[in-house]
Amino acid sequence: MNKAELISAMSAHSELTKKDSKAALESMLAAITKSLSEGDQVQVNGLGTFALSYYPARAGRNPQTGAVIEIEGANKPVFKPAKALKDNL
CATH class of the missing domain: 1.10.1220 (Arc Repressor Mutant)
Incomplete structure (x- = not known):
């Protein structure tokens, strides 16, 4: 949808x-x-909770060159469904 x-x-x-x-x-x-x-964070009863989760900086690789790069830490939105929503599914 x-x-x-x-x-x-x-x-x-x-x-x-x-x-x-x-x-x-x-x-x-x-x-x-x-x-x-x-x-x-935003909690909607019966639906779930929207929140931010911090993902720390980490090392990664450039797939074209294979060089090691630093990936910055970032806040990312996460959704945790409510028990009522999980039960209805």
Whole structure:
């Protein structure tokens, strides 16, 4: 399911128009992105938790030359599904 299909499904399961469903989805995604960028985690009951996880710097190799390179550490978003979501699947 892509974003357009999700918007259509949201519209079909609620009394919202597709335009309102799109605005709601984009608003939710913007709020999650903003919270993660501030270092907070977002917990949605029944769905799961969005958080940042720090991956430290490490050594890697350039596949073309075989030279050793340093890969910088980075914060990456992670999602941990809630028990209710896992049980429904």
